[in-house]
Amino acid sequence: MSEQEYKVRVEHLTKYFGDLHVLDDVSFNIKKGEFLCVVGPTGCGKTTFLNLLTRIYMPTKGELYIDGEPADPKKHSLAVVFQEPSSMPWLTVEQNLRFGLEIKKLPKNEIDRRVENIIKLLGLEEFRNRYPHQLSVSTAQRIIIGRAFALQPDLLLMDEPYGQMDIKLRFYLEDEVIRLWKEIGTTVVFITHNIEEAVYLAERILILTNKPAHIKEEVQVDLPRPRDVTAPDFIAIRNHVTEQIKWW
């Protein structure tokens, strides 16, 4: 595969925090438009990987490339959704959704269109004029997800985004992220503890070892969509991934 077909290249990525060795010589690529899930034991360095990709931290050794260039969030069109809701408390829901688009200086009618679409998609109509502190945790998180979706990024990084949600909303938003992925062809890196969620979403699952983490296995998920969590093929992959993590 040629270099232009990769959205992200991770080469010999190593990270220490002081004496703590978190990532150990990790190398892999993410294809343009791929949906990759990353799973692994608690504390193995999954969030650290995203923080290196967005340059919150610098690698101790190795490098990450986006579109062939060293990762630089100022240069690339990327959006991040963390587990903790992090909307701007002084802005209403609607203003929060508009914020990133206004910074990007999109035309007003395009901002209106995208924001209305997201409000409808995520069922936020009744919350439009509320402030984040007036919302439940799961509704506040929907704002963050909506903000990321509205940006229509080339690269969407999601760190346990549905961890705090009830199962119904989680299923709904899993389907929404698939819809967005298909519609705008974004590349998605999705971190989760939930193996069923990983098998439901991913084209490929990267299983990390305990820290210092390296890649234990890559699992290709070639099941048709929408996926059936009760199908024997689905359960076989889920059990296999679970086995790989239980190994610790």
Ligand SMILES: Nc1ncnc2c1ncn2[C@@H]1O[C@H](COP(=O)(O)OP(=O)(O)OP(=O)(O)O)[C@@H](O)[C@H]1O
């Ligand atoms: N800024 C930091 N300074 C020192 N240690 C850190 C820092 N950030 C993360 N760590 C440590 O690095 C290790 C990996 O943390 P990280 O949050 O990346 O793991 P994770 O796989 O995302 O965990 P979880 O599964 O619980 O979400 C942990 O031991 C954590 O305490």
